[in-house]
Amino acid sequence: MAERMAEAAGPGQPVVAPTTATVRRLLGIALREPQALPELSAPELDLCLRLLRRARLLGRIESSRRFTHPVPDILRSARVIAESRARVARWEMDRLAWALTGVDGPVLVLKGCAYLLLGTPNATGRSFADVDLLLPAEALPAAEAALKARGWSATELTPYDDRYYRDWAHELPPMQHPEREVEVDLHHNIVMPTGYLKPDAAELIAAARPIEGTRFHALAPVDMVLHAAVHLFYGGEMDGSLRELVDIADLLQHFDATEPGFRDAFWPRAEALGLLRPAFYAVRYVERLLELRLPAALAAAPARAAPSRPVLALMDALVPLALYPYHPERRARSATAARQALFIRSHWVKMPPLMLARHLGAKTLARLRHQMRGSGKGEPGAAG
Amino acid sequence: MSTGLDPDTFESRLAGPGLGFRVGPFDLFLKARVKGLAAPLARLYRHYPVLDADRVFSINLTIHDVWRPAWRDRRRVRVLVDGQQPHEDMPAGQALAVLEWAQNLVIAMRFHSFLMLHAAVLERNGHALLMPAAPGHGKTTLCAALALRGWRLFSDEFGLLRPGGADMIPLPRPMPLKNASIEVIRQFAPGVELGPEIPGTIKGTVAHLPPPADSVAAAQRTAPAALVVFPRWRADAPLTLEPCHPAQAFMELARNAFNYELVGEAAFQSLRMIIDRSRCFDLVYSDLDEAIAVLTRLADDTDG
Numbered sequence: 001m002a003e004r005m006a007e008a009a010g011p012g013q014p015v016v017a018p019t020t021a022t023v024r025r026l027l028g029i030a031l032r033e034p035q036a037l038p039e040l041s042a043p044e045l046d047l048c049l050r051l052l053r054r055a056r057l058l059g060r061i062e063s064s065r066r067f068t069h070p071v072p073d074i075l076r077s078a079r080v081i082a083e084s085r086a087r088v089a090r091w092e093m094d095r096l097a098w099a100l101t102g103v104d105g106p107v108l109v110l111k112g113c114a115y116l117l118l119g120t121p122n123a124t125g126r127s128f129a130d131v132d133l134l135l136p137a138e139a140l141p142a143a144e145a146a147l148k149a150r151g152w153s154a155t156e157l158t159p160y161d162d163r164y165y166r167d168w169a170h171e172l173p174p175m176q177h178p179e180r181e182v183e184v185d186l187h188h189n190i191v192m193p194t195g196y197l198k199p200d201a202a203e204l205i206a207a208a209r210p211i212e213g214t215r216f217h218a219l220a221p222v223d224m225v226l227h228a229a230v231h232l233f234y235g236g237e238m239d240g241s242l243r244e245l246v247d248i249a250d251l252l253q254h255f256d257a258t259e260p261g262f263r264d265a266f267w268p269r270a271e272a273l274g275l276l277r278p279a280f281y282a283v284r285y286v287e288r289l290l291e292l293r294l295p296a297a298l299a300a301a302p303a304r305a306a307p308s309r310p311v312l313a314l315m316d317a318l319v320p321l322a323l324y325p326y327h328p329e330r331r332a333r334s335a336t337a338a339r340q341a342l343f344i345r346s347h348w349v350k351m352p353p354l355m356l357a358r359h360l361g362a363k364t365l366a367r368l369r370h371q372m373r374g375s376g377k378g379e380p381g382a383a384g
Numbered sequence: 385m386s387t388g389l390d391p392d393t394f395e396s397r398l399a400g401p402g403l404g405f406r407v408g409p410f411d412l413f414l415k416a417r418v419k420g421l422a423a424p425l426a427r428l429y430r431h432y433p434v435l436d437a438d439r440v441f442s443i444n445l446t447i448h449d450v451w452r453p454a455w456r457d458r459r460r461v462r463v464l465v466d467g468q469q470p471h472e473d474m475p476a477g478q479a480l481a482v483l484e485w486a487q488n489l490v491i492a493m494r495f496h497s498f499l500m501l502h503a504a505v506l507e508r509n510g511h512a513l514l515m516p517a518a519p520g521h522g523k524t525t526l527c528a529a530l531a532l533r534g535w536r537l538f539s540d541e542f543g544l545l546r547p548g549g550a551d552m553i554p555l556p557r558p559m560p561l562k563n564a565s566i567e568v569i570r571q572f573a574p575g576v577e578l579g580p581e582i583p584g585t586i587k588g589t590v591a592h593l594p595p596p597a598d599s600v601a602a603a604q605r606t607a608p609a610a611l612v613v614f615p616r617w618r619a620d621a622p623l624t625l626e627p628c629h630p631a632q633a634f635m636e637l638a639r640n641a642f643n644y645e646l647v648g649e650a651a652f653q654s655l656r657m658i659i660d661r662s663r664c665f666d667l668v669y670s671d672l673d674e675a676i677a678v679l680t681r682l683a684d685d686t687d688g
Contacts, residue, residue: 046440050466070411070442076497084496084646328444328467 023327024289024320027051030061031246031290038066047328049074054325055242059125082127089113092131092182097215099150103143106217108134108208110187110227114218115247117211122250126243130174130183134219136205137188144172144186152177152184190227197234199226199273221255221262222269229282230275242323249286256295263297267305276305285319318342389434395422402446404435408555408603409498409544410491413441417448418461418479424579425480428558428592431600443490447483449476465490481582481590484558488541491555492642498553499651500642501543505552506535508683511610512552514543514658516640519587522617522669525565528593529672530679532573537599538607542642547650550657551606556595563588572672609658610686612637613679615667624668625678633664 026048029036037045049071052058058078067075093113100107109117112128135143152175157165165173170189176182189201204227208217219227225248232244255262270279280301286292287299306312322342389397397403399422402415416422446464450473459476462469463486470489474482492500503516504527513535517523524540531537537556538544544553558579561569566589569576579592612633637655638644644651663682669675 042439043437046444049440050444054466054468068440070409071440073409073495073497074440074442077495080496080647084648087648326467 020321020324020327022047023051023324027055027057027242027324028291030057034061035064037061038064045071050328051325053078054328056127057243057246059127060246061125079125082125085127086116086123088180088182089116089128089131092177092180092184093117093214093216095150095177095180096131096133096147096184099147099152100143100215103135103139103146105136105139106205106208106210107143107215108205109211109216109218110134110190111231114211114224117214117216118218120251121254122247126247130185132171132185132187134187134190134201134205137201140172140186140188144175147175147184147186151179155183191230191234195234197230197274197278199230199275203273221251221259222265223273225251225255225266225282226270226273226275226279229278233278233281242325245282245285245290245323248282249290249292252283252286252292252294252298256298263295266298267300267302270305271302276302277307280305280307281315281319285323288316289320289323389426391423391426394426398422398425401437404437404439404441405429405432406435406603407432407487407557408539409553410442410495410555411435411439412487413437413444414483415446415448416479416483418476419449421447421479421483425483427577428480428579428594431595431597442495443487445483445486445490447479447486475584478582478585480579480592481560481585484560484592487557491542496643496646497546498544499547499644499647499654501545501637502541502640502642503543503637504540505538505543505554506530507538507552507554507607508535508680509686510607511683511686512538512607513611513613513679513683514552514609514637514662515613515615516543516637517615518640522565522615524559524561525568525617526615526669526672526675528559528561528565528569529572530676531559531593531596531599532569532576533676533680535680536602536607537595545609545654545658547647548653550609550654550661552609553606554599554603556599556603558592558594560587560590560592562590566591568672569593609662611679611682612658612662612664613667613682614665615669615675617670618668619670621668621670623671623674623678624666625682626666628664628666630659630664633662634659 026040026044029040030048030052037048040048049058052061058075059082061075061078063072063075063079089112093109096107108114110132112123112126113131115123115126116128133143154162154173154175157173162173165171170192171185171187174183174185176184190199190204191197204219204223205217207220207223209220210216211218218224228244228248228251232241232248267276267279270276283294283298283301287294307315319342394403398414398416402413405412405414416425444466446467447461448464450460450462452458452460460473461476461479461482462473463471463482465486470486501514501516503514504523505515506513506527513530515523515527527537527540536554537559538552538554539557540559541557542555544555545551546553561578566578566581570578577594579594581589581591583589612628614628614633614636634655637658638651641651644655663686665682667675667678
């Protein structure tokens, strides 16, 4: 491929190798050996940086003297955005800690904000979207009331979406403080209570660890990896979620290096929480797609963690298609189809069939009504 | 300096493999397949150095025609940034304005390695003049007039600098004159070459004044901020130039910046340096020549 590109690359002839293989190879270099990036040909580096931006992974790449104009600006810009979001997140968490003073019991920060407060390696240059908090279900009304009393309010939802959250979801409708632009999600579990996976939230909260110097707790290391896996493989949209697989890879490596007993605790804990399947997918795809070499204790999934062969074959085909960003010049139909298939699957694993039918029916109806009104506001509703 | 391309080559390269331009600190890669766009674009961009494609580009933009069924509305153009649509399709007649705004959008959304003030910036005698102003206060018109009278154009829109410094970075681009300003500039500089008039945009009728060749040629040469002037055009008003309190000027610059909060502490340091070293004024004017005379005197009085 490189030879063919070099041949075709003449002045004024931008060359893009449109194959999926190129996309994966370039992202592989960026993630596994970023120090080799300056050796890429200019058109390849150009494509690589665009893919990283699309995958929201650009902030990970360190600048270097070996890059020439305008690459340092491109990398620095991504870093500045990530640093700014981190600052905003820290401030929001500071305000949340203040607002939740009267609420008893542990408050867990999940995902990006936990990575940020703990300073895990994947936090560097990672931009975040929301603040996700996990509390015991019985503490949720008090927490919601405390936030409302201090100025947060629920974002505007249709009555259907509001009911979706309250009746079916594992979180309350998102809240936001009018002076800021950060969405705060209050969760009582890490998955929807209607789904196949039923981890015991009380177990997760009992094992949580305080984050030094803050009011918050974080999931225990194994649980944090499992949550990232659940979120990626059972969460919903997989569009451009390569970053979440990178999170998992970083966390596995980090905790295996810093947390005594991590590798031996991994599978038993996954089993105890009923999260063998997401753990299986996480380990499988960090090894296959990110070529991460895991120690035997982590790599050796129990046989019962695996899905049936046809399902596995299907996942092996769909997951990479969905995770990798589109080539900016060519949108692969197969990737679009894979994303749709996985999106439907993610609903399937979250809801019993009848509930799924009702949900998709309601969303379709809402969309049709919306289109007939001809309003230009985009997709109705945030839920599902 | 010029693109050195004849109109046909310009058009076919733009529609085919694409063309690279160096626009200030940004390397723009542009593909355009829109009927009637290449000729005016070639004239507006004629001073930019053309870049070969064997490089990393800062911005990758595509604009192309979208044909729609006749019973829906007329011809539209679609903008793609790295293959993604930043906004809905726009009327094809506005393609040139849409393309310029798309560049503004990408710069403002993406390049936070720069502190981006919302101000017209020009240079004279090595001193940079910053003119922050709300829309409708005649910022672009005054900027265009100064550029036509020999001031070096940095930008009518973006006051770029490195966070932590106070040296302004040129980003000379076509200047979008709006509505009455078009006629004002035609009268101010008879025979001036403007791009086509584009009626019906969100900002009314727009016509672009190309950036002066000298300004484009010197686009890699920065200049320290020395003057901050808040211009306000008011019909028939006598010219007044009042010193503006530095704290007030600071707050106005910060409030209007594209990414002051996002850049954080280094943005504060930059603004402090700008205000420390600049004289700040409020300018009310109705006559361009008078305004230019007073600004030129200010620049010439400023110590090197």
